[in-house]
Structures are given as structure tokens and as C-alpha cells.
Amino acid sequence: GAVVSQHPSWVICKSGTSVKIECRSLDFQATTMFWYRQFPKQSLMLMATSNEGSKATYEQGVEKDKFLINHASLTLSTLTVTSAHPEDSSFYICSALQVQGFYGYTFGSGTRLTVV
């Protein structure tokens, strides 16, 4: 079945540094990937839609200069949290849309980011 690998699963970084999170579709090509953020005990919030070969589409209120998304290939999208602050601490989850075979969304296992 479709598998999405997200790495790292957890990361601790200092304020002011940048962190890159990778999302890979392992056995299918994903022209579209999504990045979500989950605050403790809350639902997922869509941050942006990542399209291979083009600029990401950000949801209202999400700072595109802070959350850099790159979707350079059909199997890899990255989210870089730049100049991280403690309020960026959260659980970030990616998902990939598979349109051939099983049509649906497959989620990564998530990345817990803690900024100290």
C-alpha cells in the first residue's frame, strides 16, 4: 500500500535556528502534498498545499516566509521552519495525494518540533 515517510519524527532546536522536515512518498508519485499543523489537543490545521514544480499555496494566516515549502520532485516535499521560535513548537504532519490505483490521502507519521 501507499506509504509516506516523514523525517525526523521529533526534533529539538534553539530559537532562531531553522529546521527542515522531509516528506517522501515511497511507492507512488505525489504531485500534491499537504502540510498540516496540529496544536495540542486540537484538530489538524492545513498550512499549505505543495505542488511539484511550482510554488506552494499557503492558507490564510500562514507566513510563507517563515514556513518554506519545496516540492522539487514527485516523491519529496520539504517544510523548513525558519528562525524558529517557541510558539512554533507543534506537531507537523504531511500527507500525499495518490491519484492512481487507490485514490486517497496517505499521511506521514508526523514530526514533533520543540523550540527551546
Next chain:
Amino acid sequence: GDSVTQMEGPVTLSEEAFLTINCTYTATGYPSLFWYVQYPGEGLQLLLKATKADDKGSNKGFEATYRKETTSFHLEKGSVQVSDSAVYFCALPETHDMRFGAGTRLTVKP
């Protein structure tokens, strides 16, 4: 736009109790409907889905029936286990992404 509304938790049950988590949807058409589960410290996993009205999705003892008359997709399980403790999300696909309910935290006590 389309959306889902699910009952808020938390829900606490004893082992072997019956579980129902309500989910209703608002949509212009008849989208597929999903239930996702998130175990502590993990990402989301697809639990079950239904692609059309009257379909019943089932997995791991959980069931949900797509009812267009009541625009509902309630999640049920006849006998919960401690290992079912998790957060459950009802969801439906929008044009380019997925819309989630707020999530319902289930705690099952031995």
C-alpha cells in the same frame, strides 16, 4: 465550503463498553467520508472510509455507515479495548485537501 462536525470529547469508557462518536457533514454533493485515528505520539492513520451513500466502512471492529438522510457518518464499536485509546477524526475531502473534524479523544480504562 464542505465541512464536518464531530462530537467533542473527551470520551472515557470502560473496557468492553459500546462506543459511538458522532459525525455529521455539510457538503454540496456526496463526497467520500473518512475516519482517521491518531494514537498517542503518532501521525494519522486511515481507520475506515465510505465512498457513497449507504456504504458501510469497517476496520478493526469499528464501523461507520454513510447516511445521506441524516448527513451522518457516526463511528461505532461494540466492545472497546484499552488499545483503542486515541483521538479519532472524521474527515471529508475538499477539492484539493482534506477537511477534518475537531477530533474526539477516547480513553478506555481497564
